Amino acid sequence: MSRIGRKPVEFPAGVTVAVGSDNVITVKGPMGELKQLIDRDIKVEVVGSTVEFNRPTDQIRHRAMHGLYRSLISNMVKGVTEGFKKELELVGVGYKAANQGNILDLALGYSHNILFEIPKELKIATAQEKGKNPVITLESIDKQLLGQVCAKIRSLRKPEPYKGKGVKFVGEVLRRKAGKSAGK
16 A cells, blocks of 8 residues: 555644545635545545545556545645745846746846746745845745746756756755866
């Protein structure tokens, strides 16, 4: 059995978990509400203040979904209670970030600025301190959406391995390469 799938998801007081007839799980908490469609083969039961997941067979597909849906629901419970936060750092001379509402304006060394629309479910903040790299802070209750938007922003200028310039996560360790050797 899946070690992750077998472990029940505990939710605190103030959070409600409801399983609909069409296999849609709704998690409501102090920070908002999230919904997730569950495969019809995976059985979900709300017992007291825990959610338990059961699978019908040991097929590879069922084993994979067993742990997957347990993790998704666990992330939803954590999201509606605490929320998630990711920070991106712009490393490079002249790299800038600013936002007006949910429009992110990035200067990443291209001939033009990049305007990136952030989904309304996310909160965005940009900070530029003197002597430090610009930082973009994204917050949300939906971990999947937050990760997807951060990956999209990072893909606009991935960090290169020689000087480390580009958009990277705060605390991310980059694999650096040595440049050309000096002349003879």
